[in-house]
Amino acid sequence: AQKVTQAQTEISVVEKEDVTLDCVYETRDTTYYLFWYKQPPSGELVFLIRRNSFDEQNEISGRYSWNFQKSTSSFNFTITASQVVDSAVYFCALIRIYNQGGKLIFGQGTELSVKP
């Protein structure tokens, strides 16, 4: 079975602090994709990143960075110098590649609160 676990339910930081959101996944597949989505209060899930299981290079996009470690089945997300606008619920998700129609398997989400 596939499963995504985000152990941190809520995180609160003060603006400009760095924060890391943890994601651990379970799958017996060797080929899969991992995603991060952001859900602001408006409710719409916003795509942040996609990473395939063959590519373990870390990625940086502005203040965002992602650390994918296949050996520990983790795909952690770091926000550097957090801002109030980063306040949202963040979801990590997994897609099986074959015969699964592209449905996403989500973690429970981590609610990030960035205070001024």
Next chain:
Amino acid sequence: DTGVSQDPRHKITKRGQNVTFRCDPISEHNRLYWYRQTLGQGPEFLTYFQNEAQLEKSRLLSDRFSAERPKGSFSTLEIQRTEQGDSAMYLCASSAGRQNTEAFFGQGTRLTVV
């Protein structure tokens, strides 16, 4: 706006009533998904369409739920004889068809059953 559109945004209904939600995907996307999200949880897959064909349904989708996508464009999700446990956010997403492409989500329909 060419994103995924859902209507209505909010629906309050009495237990036992039927409700129908609509989703308009991004026009060139041939895959359409429905998810359900309860408070404090991640979205859970309900069903998906490739064009007009419904290819997979979750066990979460009881026989009171039905989804359609006539002509492979917009989709509707109907819940018959609503129960309080149906209260949730219903999210629609669409994608361009390959399994590794990102899905784009609508803002959801929040259903409250009283």
